[in-house]
Amino acid sequence: MSGLRALLGLGLLVAGSRLPRVGSRGSACHAGLTWWGARHLISAGRRDSGIMADTAVKYLSQEEAQAVDQELFNEYQFSVDQLMELAGLSCATAIAKPTMIDELYELVVDAIFGFSFKGEVREPFRSILSVLNELTVPIASIDIPSGWDVEKGNSGGIQPDLLISLTAPKKSATQFTGRYHYLGGRFVPPALEKKYQLNLPSYPDTECVYRLQ
Numbered sequence: 001m002s003g004l005r006a007l008l009g010l011g012l013l014v015a016g017s018r019l020p021r022v023g024s025r026g027s028a029c030h031a032g033l034t035w036w037g038a039r040h041l042i043s044a045g046r047r048d049s050g051i052m053a054d055t056a057v058k059y060l061s062q063e064e065a066q067a068v069d070q071e072l073f074n075e076y077q078f079s080v081d082q083l084m085e086l087a088g089l090s091c092a093t094a095i096a097k098p099t100m101i102d103e104l105y106e107l108v109v110d111a112i113f114g115f116s117f118k119g120e121v122r123e124p125f126r127s128i129l130s131v132l133n134e135l136t137v138p139i140a141s142i143d144i145p146s147g148w149d150v151e152k153g154n155s156g157g158i159q160p161d162l163l164i165s166l167t168a169p170k171k172s173a174t175q176f177t178g179r180y181h182y183l184g185g186r187f188v189p190p191a192l193e194k195k196y197q198l199n200l201p202s203y204p205d206t207e208c209v210y211r212l213q
Contacts, residue, residue, distance in 0.1 A: 058198045059171045062150040065115045068167055068196060076189050087166050090184020094164045094209045095140055106137040112146035115170055121147050132158050148172050168198045181212040
């Protein structure tokens with residue numbers, strides 16, 4: 001298993017307290033007010049200016065995702081630490097986007113399985129996913145909602161409010177019905193994008209994520 005695939009299966013994070021709003025304008029990636037709320041969700045009244053059509057970006061099969069992953073390590077000599085930093089920054093930035101506002105919030109970040117997952121979910125993970133299915137607070141899934149088939153999705157599985165695709169969206173993301181879909185893939189080399197015809201967006205300014213829906 002490559003380092004990036006291991007990264008995408010790190011685990012589960014639950015947040016349920018107040019966080020200070022990020023006010024600095026000097027960061028590499030813009031951050032803002034949180035989008036989730038435990039009880040009352042308040043719409044900001046407009047969509048991000050950087051939204052692009054979902055159909056413009058290529059959605060990868062499991063085999064293609066694994067091939068791109070291997071090339072990032074072998075051909076382009078990314079280290080595990082580098083990709084962990086880039087992927088983590090993309091996820092944190094997407095979660096902090098100012099789309100939904102509430103002072104009190106609770107949030108579950110789902111990162112149990114990555115795109116190398118295959119087969120049936122076994123214990124103890126089956127019980128964990130059952131608990132997640134019963135939650136009423138928002139879920140943010142990293143790359144693949146845990147328990148989903150990488151290409152076919154899973155209509156009976158976790159239904160996150162936010163999906164953060166890394167490198168390029170996977171085919172299962174076409175089954176995503178949540179409110180927000182962000183792409184974190186600014187680090188993909190142009191030659192690799194061209195080889196796999198990824199059709200990645202032009203990230204505005206210093207943004208490291210791009211809103212797909």
